[in-house]
Every structure is written in C-alpha cells, then in structure tokens.
Amino acid sequence: MSSSEHHGFRDRFRRGARPETPAEKAVPVIRVDPLTGQEEPEELLWIGHDRERQGASAAAVEAYLAAALAWEGSGRHDAALDAVARAVRIAPGDAAAHRVMERIYRRRGWVARADERAAILERLPRDADEPPGTGA
Numbered sequence: 001m002s003s004s005e006h007h008g009f010r011d012r013f014r015r016g017a018r019p020e021t022p023a024e025k026a027v028p029v030i031r032v033d034p035l036t037g038q039e040e041p042e043e044l045l046w047i048g049h050d051r052e053r054q055g056a057s058a059a060a061v062e063a064y065l066a067a068a069l070a071w072e073g074s075g076r077h078d079a080a081l082d083a084v085a086r087a088v089r090i091a092p093g094d095a096a097a098h099r100v101m102e103r104i105y106r107r108r109g110w111v112a113r114a115d116e117r118a119a120i121l122e123r124l125p126r127d128a129d130e131p132p133g134t135g136a
Contacts, residue, residue: 041074068083105117
C-alpha cells in the first residue's frame with residue numbers, strides 16, 4: 001500500500017468513518033510521534049484490538065492494516081507481519097491485507113510465502129473498482 005493509502009486509514013479514523021456498530025461511532029484519539037507526525041503503530045494495534053473485542057471487524061482490520069503499514073515503513077517487518085496476520089485472521093477475504101502480507105514477505109526474501117499469498121489473492125473475488133491484475 002502506498003503512503004496515500006496509509007493516510008487514508010488515518011483520515012477515516014479521525015473522522016469516524018461509517019461506523020458499523022454503535023461502538024464505532026466514537027472517533028478514537030490516536031497518538032502521533034511528535035517528530036514525524038505519524039501515528040504510533042502500538043496505538044493503532046490497541047485500537048484494532050478494542051474494535052475486534054467490540055465486534056467491529058471492519059474497523060479492527062483497518063486499524064491492524066494501518067499499524068502494519070506504519071511498522072513496515074519503519075523497517076519493523078516482524079511487527080508488521082504480526083499486525084497484518086491479525087487482519088487476515090479476522091477478514092480472510094480482505095485483498096488489501098493479503099497484498100500487504102505478500103509485499104512484506106517479498107521484502108524479507110520469503111519468496112515461497114509471498115507466492116502462496118499471491119495465489120490466495122488470485123482466488124479472491126475482485127472488487128468492482130479494482131483493476132484486473134492488481135491482486136498480485
């Protein structure tokens with residue numbers, strides 16, 4: 001995912017994007033690193049955990065993906081993989097989560113795992129707005 005996609009996650013959190021349950025109506029306060037202005041991934045992970053516990057799956061997946069992207073951007077691939085694995089566990093059909101996981105695997109040099117993830121992406125139904133060939 002690009003930096004603009006990462007910031008899209010942040011913007012949805014800040015404006016309380018379309019809550020799926022009453023628990024999601026509150027806009028979470030997200031701490032940011034004062035030097036970089038970026039969200040703290042640990043905070044995003046806790047938000048994901050809270051949303052998951054509340055049964056707000058879509059919000060949990062977004063928070064976990066945002067944490068994964070933040071950690072990936074800082075080179076903390078193990079933490080990024082942990083966060084994205086949480087997203088995949090909750091939403092095994094979420095193509096964005098599988099794409100992030102595939103990219104991290106490739107960056108780590110884990111080609112076989114990345115290829116497995118690419119195969120999963122090919123089997124997932126495509127979103128109507130997703131151009132062909134973007135699943136891998």
